[in-house]
Amino acid sequence: MSNPALVVRDLTKSYDGRPVVDRLSMEAHAGQVTAVLGPNGAGKTTTIECCEGLRTPDSGEIRVLGMDPAAEASAARARVGVMLQDGGLPSGARALEVLTHVSTMYARPRSVDDLVDRLGLAGFAGTTVRRLSGGQRQRLALAIAVVGRPELVFLDEPSAGLDPQSRRAVWDLVRELRDTGVAIVLTTHLMDEAENLADRVYVVDHGSVVAEGTTEQLLAGREQTIRVETSTGLDVAIAASLLSQDTGSDWNAVEESPGVYLLHGEVTPAALRATTTWLVQADALAHRISTGRRTLEDVFLELTGRTLR
Numbered sequence: 001m002s003n004p005a006l007v008v009r010d011l012t013k014s015y016d017g018r019p020v021v022d023r024l025s026m027e028a029h030a031g032q033v034t035a036v037l038g039p040n041g042a043g044k045t046t047t048i049e050c051c052e053g054l055r056t057p058d059s060g061e062i063r064v065l066g067m068d069p070a071a072e073a074s075a076a077r078a079r080v081g082v083m084l085q086d087g088g089l090p091s092g093a094r095a096l097e098v099l100t101h102v103s104t105m106y107a108r109p110r111s112v113d114d115l116v117d118r119l120g121l122a123g124f125a126g127t128t129v130r131r132l133s134g135g136q137r138q139r140l141a142l143a144i145a146v147v148g149r150p151e152l153v154f155l156d157e158p159s160a161g162l163d164p165q166s167r168r169a170v171w172d173l174v175r176e177l178r179d180t181g182v183a184i185v186l187t188t189h190l191m192d193e194a195e196n197l198a199d200r201v202y203v204v205d206h207g208s209v210v211a212e213g214t215t216e217q218l219l220a221g222r223e224q225t226i227r228v229e230t231s232t233g234l235d236v237a238i239a240a241s242l243l244s245q246d247t248g249s250d251w252n253a254v255e256e257s258p259g260v261y262l263l264h265g266e267v268t269p270a271a272l273r274a275t276t277t278w279l280v281q282a283d284a285l286a287h288r289i290s291t292g293r294r295t296l297e298d299v300f301l302e303l304t305g306r307t308l309r
């Protein structure tokens with residue numbers, strides 16, 4: 001594999017003595033989507049902003065296309081695209097003017113018309129940035145991030161809050177960038193975004209990587225789940241022990257939210273029988289029992305004991 005487009009080694013950043021990024025290491029490669037997945041406050045934005053040269057790390061090493069983003073900021077900026085969560089766009093300028101202006105700053109920009117078309121910007125081309133809705137601003141920020149044909153793009157929550165059609169347009173564009181060899185780093189707390197787009201996922205909690213791998217690797221192993229919706233306060237330890245005993249394989253169980261239980265193991269008829277035995281013993285009526293594939297949400301919950309949002 002070629003040199004990574006992004007290398008982060010042992011990155012640490014504290015605010016007022018409180019570490020929000022804690023010896024975090026990650027890589028991103030050309031032609032891949034790398035997702036940094038974690039709950040609010042996990043340190044995703046801080047990490048990405050250090051990579052963009054917008055914040056100064058306390059310690060650690062960052063290489064962006066082989067460059068130090070702080071010391072070689074202008075050289076890096078020419079080859080790196082950035083979509084910030086808060087836009088960072090001039091509020092009094094009109095949407096299309098901003099995009100066109102940014103495009104003239106690059107030697108070989110993408111077609112502005114094509115981006116307008118792909119991301120549905122025409123409907124608000126003449127609207128000033130301050131009057132754009134959150135979703136419109138996000139799509140404009142994405143167009144600006146990619147108009148200069150960057151080799152590496154940072155996208156902070158690219159499709160959060162978008163309607164389904166805009167979301168699809170954003171995902172299609174991200175996939176196309178990936179297929180043309182761009183390295184894409186996206187932060188998200190949206191499971192389906194990571195599952196649909198990412199080639200590699202870093203799960204971050206409290207400023208550190210708690211798991212990493214391809215989506216398949218993270219979802220491998222106990223691939224199946226029995227989800228039970230019933231009353232609250234059931235003992236998950238009893239469920240895990242009954243299931244393990246009756247199936248002869250390992251099971252674990254968590255209460256995902258009040259009254260919703262996720263039982264992870266190899267789903268067999270015996271496992272379903274043990275599940276109903278557990279409910280009968282607890283004198284609980286299930287409103288719904290379903291079986292399904294394990295999701296990144298389940299992985300995250302098992303690793304951290306917390307839901308993503």
Ligand SMILES: Nc1ncnc2c1ncn2[C@@H]1O[C@H](COP(=O)(O)OP(=O)(O)OP(=O)(O)O)[C@@H](O)[C@H]1O
Nearest residue numbers: 015016020038039040041042043044045046047189
């Ligand atoms: N400039 C700052 N001064 C003090 N604390 C900060 C500053 N910027 C961020 N923080 C704190 O650092 C922690 C990590 O924030 P960060 O924005 O990196 O998290 P995040 O994972 O991107 O979260 P979200 O999903 O909500 O965007 C949070 O507790 C936040 O309040």
